[in-house]
Amino acid sequence: MTTEKYTFSDSYRISRVLNGCWQLSLGHSLNGPLDPDDVMKAFYRLRENGFTTFDCADIYTGAEEFIGSFISELKKDPDFDERDIQIHTKYVPDLEYLSRVDYDFTRSIIERSLRRLNKKQLDVVQFHWWDYEVDGMVQTASYLQRLKEEGLIGHVSVTNFNTEHLKMLVDAGIEITSCQAQYSFFDRRVEKGLQAYCLENDIPLICYGTLAGGFLSERYIGKKREDIVPETRSQVKYLQVIEDSLGWQGYQDLLVILKEVADGHGVGISQVATRFILQQKAVAAAVIGVRNSRHVDDNARIFSFTLTDEELNRLREFVDRYPVLPGEPFELERTAGSKYRNIMHMNINEEEQAC
Numbered sequence: 001m002t003t004e005k006y007t008f009s010d011s012y013r014i015s016r017v018l019n020g021c022w023q024l025s026l027g028h029s030l031n032g033p034l035d036p037d038d039v040m041k042a043f044y045r046l047r048e049n050g051f052t053t054f055d056c057a058d059i060y061t062g063a064e065e066f067i068g069s070f071i072s073e074l075k076k077d078p079d080f081d082e083r084d085i086q087i088h089t090k091y092v093p094d095l096e097y098l099s100r101v102d103y104d105f106t107r108s109i110i111e112r113s114l115r116r117l118n119k120k121q122l123d124v125v126q127f128h129w130w131d132y133e134v135d136g137m138v139q140t141a142s143y144l145q146r147l148k149e150e151g152l153i154g155h156v157s158v159t160n161f162n163t164e165h166l167k168m169l170v171d172a173g174i175e176i177t178s179c180q181a182q183y184s185f186f187d188r189r190v191e192k193g194l195q196a197y198c199l200e201n202d203i204p205l206i207c208y209g210t211l212a213g214g215f216l217s218e219r220y221i222g223k224k225r226e227d228i229v230p231e232t233r234s235q236v237k238y239l240q241v242i243e244d245s246l247g248w249q250g251y252q253d254l255l256v257i258l259k260e261v262a263d264g265h266g267v268g269i270s271q272v273a274t275r276f277i278l279q280q281k282a283v284a285a286a287v288i289g290v291r292n293s294r295h296v297d298d299n300a301r302i303f304s305f306t307l308t309d310e311e312l313n314r315l316r317e318f319v320d321r322y323p324v325l326p327g328e329p330f331e332l333e334r335t336a337g338s339k340y341r342n343i344m345h346m347n348i349n350e351e352e353q354a355c
Helices: 036-048 061-074 095-100 103-117 138-150 161-172 194-200 235-241 247-265 267-279 293-304 309-319
Strands: 005-007 011-013 015-021 054-055 086-091 122-127 152-159 178-184 204-207 281-287
Touching: 011 086, 036 061, 036 152, 036 293, 061 086, 086 103, 095 152, 095 309, 103 122, 103 138, 138 152, 138 161, 138 235, 161 178, 178 194, 178 309, 194 204, 194 247, 235 247, 247 267, 247 309, 267 281, 267 293
Parallel strands: 015 054, 015 281, 054 086, 086 122, 122 152, 152 178, 178 204, 204 281
Antiparallel strands: 005 011
16 A cells, blocks of 8 residues: 655655654643653554654654654664655744744754754744734744755744735745645634635645544544543544534534445545545645554555545535634634633743743
8 A cells, every 4th residue: 555645846755644743742641641662663663654754843842852762763774864754843932932032042943853853954844923913923934944045944834824824924935835734524714715825826735633633533423422531632622623613413423424435445434534634625734643553554544545526525515514613724722712722832832942
């Protein structure tokens, strides 16, 4: 089974399913830490199966270091070529620090990521700005562009930007390689304008949240809302997304349809959910979290089939009966007082950033 790849206009190539490493972050799991030995085993198996692209962030506490240790092990092989593994990290200045961000600070964070990841150049840095009301967003993006020109960064991208502010960066001459956004059956805010803008401007979407924290799975068929206890911080968020889009009954009805489609292809619900997003316009790839080695084979099955036009239309017609979350991508998460913003951790590195 061949793992699909996506090639950008400058020949940079990634796997169409990225290995998401946010679950390696300390405190993400509500049921205790993951088994690091098993996660490392998963990394090796993912690489062997063609899943060569890893997604992390400077604010995923411990994730960059873990990937760095993986790269250190790979470098022990004299035949290892660093270009065979692609690492996408993020630059996310804390909310409390936004007004003080300058070039020297930005460079220090990028150099810290390089040390943690054991790399000489970061393949992709995805830029996030917590509050559009705070000046400095475009200027900070220009610092990343400068660091790209200096060779510390291979590609500058964005994460959780809406259409208006992505356009501001593009109009300022920032070379944006990709845009990461939440996109699933439950969260279709990208379709309000961001997707079309990205398509028109050759900025591929890299989508996360496609499996809604694991809720798009057979194990939840027939479950009652009151019986669900979130296992991760992600599930706390996605329960809100489900309730504000399809609602619990709509979610249960969707699971039944997905199961029928999945059975027709000999795969599972999660594979159909991912495939659906991968077949949407402007989508280059989807990010799926790595928790253990048991899910490697499940990810490989994503590339064993393609949804037919009839299946795509059936799924589209079903979700179109339900409301789309208000606003553009990440707008609810930015809105003061919103239940979505209340679960965001906007100040992760304040002690380090104050040094």
